[in-house]
Amino acid sequence: MKIYIERTGETGHGNEMFNICRLFFDETELIYEAGEDAALRVRVDIGEGSGPGRVMAEIELTETASGMTFRSRHEREAGATAEERKRSVKRAAGYGLLQVLSQYTGLEQPWGILTGVRPTKLLHNLMMSRSMEQCRRILREEYLVSEPKVELLTDIAERQLKVIPDLFRLDREISLYIGIPFCPTKCAYCTFPAYDIRGNNGSVEAFLAGLHEEIREMGRWVKEAGLGVTTVYWGGGTPTSITAAQMDALFHTLHDSFPMDKVRELTVEAGRPDTITEDKIEVMKRWKTDRISINPQSFTQATLDAIGRHHTVTETVEKFKLAREMGMNNINMDLIIGLPNEGMEQLARTLEQTGELMPESLTVHTLSFKRASRMTKNKEQYEVAERDEIAEMIRAAAEWTKQRGYKPYYMYRQKNILGNQENVGYALEGRESLYNILMMEERQTVIGLGCGAVSKVLFPKTEQEGSYEQKIERFPNPKEPAVYNQSYKEYIAKKIKLLNEAYFAAERR
Numbered sequence: 001m002k003i004y005i006e007r008t009g010e011t012g013h014g015n016e017m018f019n020i021c022r023l024f025f026d027e028t029e030l031i032y033e034a035g036e037d038a039a040l041r042v043r044v045d046i047g048e049g050s051g052p053g054r055v056m057a058e059i060e061l062t063e064t065a066s067g068m069t070f071r072s073r074h075e076r077e078a079g080a081t082a083e084e085r086k087r088s089v090k091r092a093a094g095y096g097l098l099q100v101l102s103q104y105t106g107l108e109q110p111w112g113i114l115t116g117v118r119p120t121k122l123l124h125n126l127m128m129s130r131s132m133e134q135c136r137r138i139l140r141e142e143y144l145v146s147e148p149k150v151e152l153l154t155d156i157a158e159r160q161l162k163v164i165p166d167l168f169r170l171d172r173e174i175s176l177y178i179g180i181p182f183c184p185t186k187c188a189y190c191t192f193p194a195y196d197i198r199g200n201n202g203s204v205e206a207f208l209a210g211l212h213e214e215i216r217e218m219g220r221w222v223k224e225a226g227l228g229v230t231t232v233y234w235g236g237g238t239p240t241s242i243t244a245a246q247m248d249a250l251f252h253t254l255h256d257s258f259p260m261d262k263v264r265e266l267t268v269e270a271g272r273p274d275t276i277t278e279d280k281i282e283v284m285k286r287w288k289t290d291r292i293s294i295n296p297q298s299f300t301q302a303t304l305d306a307i308g309r310h311h312t313v314t315e316t317v318e319k320f321k322l323a324r325e326m327g328m329n330n331i332n333m334d335l336i337i338g339l340p341n342e343g344m345e346q347l348a349r350t351l352e353q354t355g356e357l358m359p360e361s362l363t364v365h366t367l368s369f370k371r372a373s374r375m376t377k378n379k380e381q382y383e384v385a386e387r388d389e390i391a392e393m394i395r396a397a398a399e400w401t402k403q404r405g406y407k408p409y410y411m412y413r414q415k416n417i418l419g420n421q422e423n424v425g426y427a428l429e430g431r432e433s434l435y436n437i438l439m440m441e442e443r444q445t446v447i448g449l450g451c452g453a454v455s456k457v458l459f460p461k462t463e464q465e466g467s468y469e470q471k472i473e474r475f476p477n478p479k480e481p482a483v484y485n486q487s488y489k490e491y492i493a494k495k496i497k498l499l500n501e502a503y504f505a506a507e508r509r
């Protein structure tokens with residue numbers, strides 16, 4: 001859909017315009033010069049509102065072919081600073097645009113003008129200086145979030161504070177993410193660093209040697225900085241792709257290097273059932289792994305074959321039972337809604353089988369067409385459900401979890417997610433993943449080690465009236481093992497420099 005945007009008054013909200021248009025049309029192109037081939041013309045006029053300290057956005061949308069026109073006007077408080085005014089202008093423009101596009105297409109957007117990944121983070125920030133009732137009103141009226149999503153957000157935020165009461169006071173501790181970039185095969189929808197373990201992208205041994213060193217060096221920094229570790233998460237790829245002996249050696253180095261006395265949770269994303277063996281479960285138990293994931297994604301064999309997962313439904317069930325028999329009492333399962341050729345019937349089967357196993361937690365993803373995945377590159381080969389059916393499936397999954405005692409405890413959204421929906425983590429009481437909450441809410445530094453691991457370093461807060469600003473700097477490690485093997489020393493040095501800036505620069509000043 002080509003849309004001609006004509007702006008008067010303040011500009012600088014082009015991204016917002018694009019993100020809102022994208023909610024309605026899969027392929028969106030915004031142009032800022034009149035062109036005859038634009039299907040829609042949108043006039044955006046930003047100016048002063050009806051009273052002092054207010055901004056307003058007037059939006060007019062015209063369909064080129066029919067001349068049909070829709071209008072909207074929205075005002076809001078401008079805020080005290082230039083930065084706040086900019087934010088208000090962006091929101092006012094987004095609000096008006098969402099309204100005219102909803103009128104034009106007849107589509108309701110469940111998340112209103114929220115297009116970011118972490119709506120719960122926004123809610124936590126609002127909650128710092130407002131009652132929950134005021135927060136709900138703001139979400140409904142200022143962000144146009146639908147009632148069911150407001151409920152979801154508030155339930156999750158309240159639950160998170162129950163599970164981690166010191167969520168806002170964890171800045172003398174960090175969490176660790178350790179990325180093992182190998183998998184037995186690559187799934188079609190995957191964009192994680194997941195290289196075929198039998199392939200040639202740098203040897204596994206060379207990668208592990210680098211990772212041991214990175215663990216030792218970063219552990220030394222954390223100890224010297226006097227920080228504790230709250231959670232550890234082994235992800236990837238699939239960490240259980242390597243051998244039991246290799247896993248054991250990594251656990252050794254981890255425990256020798258980091259202060260592990262404050263660790264509240266250690267998770268291993270065992271993920272692919274075809275990598276799980278008795279000896280690996282034994283290693284995980286020996287090192288006191290609290291939580292593992294065994295991910296079916298779907299219990300329909302034809303789907304697993306179509307997405308290249310190379311394991312069977314039976315294998316998922318068998319490995320789950322093996323882990324249980326060996327004493328793993330906190331198992332997560334990931335499911336994906338909207339996989340190719342899947343509708344309500346397949347979802348019902350997946351939920352039924354999940355119900356027979358009753359994992360302690362479930363993460364329900366909605367399929368997202370990520371740019372770099374094989375599925376996106378060959379999009380026409382995959383038949384996926386329509387927007388309405390996706391919404392229906394998500395509702396059915398939410399209802400199912402509720403009936404079985406699971407409660408939502410974290411969520412995030414992605415770009416290109418089918419039907420503009422979300423990914424939600426559900427857990428039985430007391431079985432929530434602390435790492436997932438900490439990572440999603442960005443209240444603590446996460447140090448990433450290994451391939452594709454992204455560190456997120458939190459700088460000291462600058463307090464403002466009833467709220468605060470905080471710089472967060474991302475630092476990604478290389479995704480490819482071959483690149484990691486060559487450059488991990490350089491990455492360790494840069495990461496330590498960044499951490500020193502965040503934790504010690506203020507003291508030096």
Ligand code: SF4
Nearest residue numbers: 183186187190194237
């Ligand atoms: S198992 Fe996970 S990380 Fe590995 S290829 Fe599949 S989606 Fe990617």
